[in-house]
Amino acid sequence: MASAFSPGLSPVHRFFNTQTGVHFYTISETERANVVANFPQFNHEGVAYYASQVAGAGLTPFFRFYVPSKGFHFYTAKESEKDSIIANLAATYTYEGIGYYVLDSDWRGEKLPHTGVTSDQCYKAGSDVLVACSMPETGDLNEQQDGHRAGINAMSYSAVGGRALTSCVQDNITGLIWEGKEANGPRVGSGTYTHLNNGLATDTSGYVAAVNATNLCGFNDWRLPTRQELLNLNAPAVNTTWFPNTAASYYWAAELASTDSTRAWFVNFQSAFSYHDARTNTFSVRLVRGSSASGPRYSYSTVAYGSDGANNVVNDAWTGLQWRRCEQGQVWSGSACSGTVSTFTHELAIAHAQGQGGWRMPNIKELSSAMDLNVSSGANVDSTAFPGVVGNGTWASSPLVGNASHASGVSFFSGVVAYDARSLGHAVRLVRSAPN
Template sequence: MRRAITGLVLSVVCALVPAVATRAQEPRFLPQGAQVYDRKTGLTWQRCTLGQQWRGERCDGTATPYTWDVARTLYRDGWRLPTMAELETLIDPERKARRVHPNIDTTLFPYPTVVPTQSRPLRFPFYWSSVPTRGCISQSRRGCAYVLDLYSINNTDVDNLPREALAIVRLVKAAPASSPGVDSNSSSNSVAVYGDRFEASGNEVLDRRTGLRWQRCNTGQTWQAGLGCTGVPRYYTYDDAARAAGGGWRLPTKDELMSLVEKGRPLHIDTDAFLDVHKDKATYWTSTPYVGGGRQYFCVNFPFGDSDNCDASGTRALRLVRDQR
């Protein structure tokens, strides 16, 4: 009897193992004709770069280069520009670890064919993200936006380009609000979720890890739905920065501001959640005094991902914080 029961149990286990293994081996990306569904993020991507068409085995035609302002108008039938965080999810970690060039699966997402225009050179093969920034030189003074080279040898070529520059586009369909990097800025009260940590609503970003609420834009700027951070950041002496706080907002401590540092990210901060962190002037005040002579306070330099001591008479950027209500 015992042998019979043991045999029955083994039979059931053996029957279940292949099914479990099959589920475990399910591919992350599911091709669906001209679209690719990402099981991990819930996002659906266009298989071809915009301007090309899927012909069963390849993308025909040439990719169309756009300025950022034109690219932002290409919303249709739920398709939209991806955030930077969403673009980075297309990087295949296994290919990157094995140094396979490029780090994106070209069977799923074929390499684009692009013909630059004679009048305006194309910054190829950068893809536009929906995330604006003012951290670069723009002849039109309209600011810049983040781009990603999906086909570079390291596939981590993050940069920003002037909005009047030309780059190419791969559109994405909106995912559920719980998916990483989903940005639904259709109104000032809409919520954007970035990974499992940050939740943005208007000009505020909630850090679920610490419970703190941060200003999304630099002090001196204003958040506008669909446009991001508008206006020009202000740079303060320490005393002026302390006076700028109010209404529950305050200068962060050194530890609080350093909690936003994420090594390995562009500028060492989540630039989808926190817009307009400048490459050249991205040092922010904290309220923590530096004991070492003179009147100094700690400040955080995001491009270096570290803190330093800053003289109170110097000018620095400001991002205020408040405790969760």
């Protein structure tokens, strides 16, 4: 069970039964509302922990029984105990099925899917050609390039309850469930919509309402994805084996531009590119369901690094990553970043990160996850966590597959996720995986 939010998980609510003196747990918002409205003997105590409504990698079913003679529920995550109760105590314990799915011991700390860059797509010094990451020359440049980490949280998907992939698909890393697309019909992959929130059938708002009205895959809580969720699905191209009928197009994200409410963010499913555009434009839509990131995100700790002072590291509970608070070239004083930000070509950035004592360059999904699109002035980051950001362009470790003379990066001031010639100079912000 997760005590804090993790992508794809939902809150499990806890009630105290004042008549029986026992607790009741539910992940269903409908059941929660019904108990609150109709059973005054149950005191709602809030969210107990987080779990998943659907099966997936790293998840274990949590079985639920009801004891009518006592008026309480019994729960177990042990398959053998569930089978024994059904076989020997069925007269007393009524089996109600799987209540939800809880995290098993194999749940990973890092919560972002890998980029899809393969183990054959690494750089060596002096070349813009991508080669096998097993070549010694790639490790000499940097042994933690994006391609070297292809097996960590590799993108993985599964069908939902045996349903067709044109109905819905589960992301096994995030736990989110994505809408499938049809070749024809109301959810045709080539459909495009405005983003005006006017309720019309030609708008994203109308489309969301229409899909929820059909109870697609048994759910009526489909929504527009956040930009980061869309970027997590992109590799930079979507896996069309799992997501057939996908249009190579711009896809609307949920967020509006914080500096201009007439514009909204989109992600290009043809390349690693994201920006905002006029909401009157018609772009593609792919809906998602599952909890989006919420709850406390950042905490701070101290890791020995150069001349940095205390609390020089940002711990991100939403992603399981740790970030250095300052960009390279700056020093953390204990309250601010001082000094001049260094700029590097992409090759020099990779080489620089090699010698930083366990720190590495983030891939493009990791780097984009540090942005806060709600910021309306200055850098698009949490200014407490990352004060004094001055580097406009920041490199990611990810190459632009198909044009390897370019690499991916972000602008923390415009919010754009894009790519640039590797010969240009940009800033570097280091990351590492949080210790378990």
